[in-house]
Amino acid sequence: MTDAAAASDDLMEKVVRLCRHRGFIFPSADIYGGFRSTYDYGPLGVNMLRNVKNAWWRSMVQLRDDVVGLDAAILSPPDVWKASGHLATFTDPLVDCRNCHERWREDKIDGVCPNCGSHDLTEARAFNLMFKTHAGPVEDEGHVAYLRPETAQGMFVNFANVLGTTRKKPPFGIAQVGKSFRNEITPQNFVFRTREFEQMEMEYFVPPGESQEWFDYWLTERFAWYLDLGIPEEKLRLRHHETSELSHYSRGTADVEFLFPWGWDELEGIANRGDFDLLAHAAASGEKLDFFDPGTNERYVPHVVEPAAGATRTMMAFLIAAYHEDEVAGEPRNVLRLHWRLAPYQVAVLPLSKKEPLEPFARQVLARLQPHFMCDYDTTQGIGKRYRRQDEVGTPWCVTVDFESLDDDAVTVRDRDTTEQVRVPIGDLVSELRRRTGEMSP
Numbered sequence: 001m002t003d004a005a006a007a008s009d010d011l012m013e014k015v016v017r018l019c020r021h022r023g024f025i026f027p028s029a030d031i032y033g034g035f036r037s038t039y040d041y042g043p044l045g046v047n048m049l050r051n052v053k054n055a056w057w058r059s060m061v062q063l064r065d066d067v068v069g070l071d072a073a074i075l076s077p078p079d080v081w082k083a084s085g086h087l088a089t090f091t092d093p094l095v096d097c098r099n100c101h102e103r104w105r106e107d108k109i110d111g112v113c114p115n116c117g118s119h120d121l122t123e124a125r126a127f128n129l130m131f132k133t134h135a136g137p138v139e140d141e142g143h144v145a146y147l148r149p150e151t152a153q154g155m156f157v158n159f160a161n162v163l164g165t166t167r168k169k170p171p172f173g174i175a176q177v178g179k180s181f182r183n184e185i186t187p188q189n190f191v192f193r194t195r196e197f198e199q200m201e202m203e204y205f206v207p208p209g210e211s212q213e214w215f216d217y218w219l220t221e222r223f224a225w226y227l228d229l230g231i232p233e234e235k236l237r238l239r240h241h242e243t244s245e246l247s248h249y250s251r252g253t254a255d256v257e258f259l260f261p262w263g264w265d266e267l268e269g270i271a272n273r274g275d276f277d278l279l280a281h282a283a284a285s286g287e288k289l290d291f292f293d294p295g296t297n298e299r300y301v302p303h304v305v306e307p308a309a310g311a312t313r314t315m316m317a318f319l320i321a322a323y324h325e326d327e328v329a330g331e332p333r334n335v336l337r338l339h340w341r342l343a344p345y346q347v348a349v350l351p352l353s354k355k356e357p358l359e360p361f362a363r364q365v366l367a368r369l370q371p372h373f374m375c376d377y378d379t380t381q382g383i384g385k386r387y388r389r390q391d392e393v394g395t396p397w398c399v400t401v402d403f404e405s406l407d408d409d410a411v412t413v414r415d416r417d418t419t420e421q422v423r424v425p426i427g428d429l430v431s432e433l434r435r436r437t438g439e440m441s442p
């Protein structure tokens, strides 16, 4: 193994260990030995994952007047997946190793079983990735339902509902964040590819002649989102798909890729889906899924540009990009240099003593901050150790309450990245921290 490969494995191992030991991500059903490829998000992970999704929602919905939200059902009838093409084509090529009986995705293994090295593999057969279940107590064909493998179809199926209730007109988008399920043959690389995961998708409906222009627009916007939230430019790239790689619905796709420890891999796909989806659902449902423009007296089926990102996968990329080891006053430390918007806690309040009168005083400081920031409160062990713990989970600012605070009504604010400490009057604390985020004062 080369030094670079060893360092990458090492980084991955360190991030996975940190996630487990600091309460970001646990193996699911841990006390029963885990359940392959499923994970539970712990106290810190749930905050961070929520922050990733909120940052996406803020940029895609809150800060725009042309995108609205949706939260569609996860369970859906076969009709949806027949029309979308998923029942027929959402498959991976599955092969069995005749020697050790492991199963693999043929396109990922170069004709050799990664488990035993045998070349004796079966012919590939198409394996549908959708999870099938039954709605209600009768387990027959008439009651089949699917767990959605993507959130996108919810937007197409609700196109007429949204158009009719919001008075939006193309170009406009419908955004959704939520769980999706794929029965992946080879889930791998921690939460990179799992069977249950979260997506952040937006379907942007445009006049047919404008799809290329909007495709280019969304490539730029989405690339900038990752940069703005702290992924270094050298770890991010756009890769345009070859025609042979395109999904059944796509007229053009580009991926935003991140340099993971194992190499470049996908964070998000941006696709020009043309009119495939609306035409398919209109034909299958018999409903009109088009737009009448009273300005031009024209009726048309909008084309769709789709930025489709993974929330859980993106959270992992943010963690990997943020992980650093450095030295503070000659002591080694692990630090997550997370953007404040993504950090599980923005502020930690740390009283120097856990006894009266400092403890109740520190709790008042905490109560002042809590409406504005997600805060941790830690009274255990020495202050140096507490700083290290907060650095390791990415808390950008520590607020230390000491005995002087009782007299001068001020606290020490410590910056995670510079470790610089300054005294701030408690009355100015919220606005000072807001200033540091770059946001307006409340």
Ligand code: GAP
Residues within 6 Å of the ligand: 149, 150, 151, 152, 182, 184, 191, 192, 193, 194, 195, 196, 197, 198, 199, 201, 266, 267, 268, 269, 306, 308, 309, 310, 311, 312, 313, 314
């Ligand atoms: N509607 C289009 C669509 O679903 P996709 O490229 O299959 O496109 C979009 O999925 C994103 O969802 C991917 O870029 C990835 O971030 C995330 N994703 C897909 N499958 C995943 C899995 N098994 N585990 C974790 N994330 C996944």
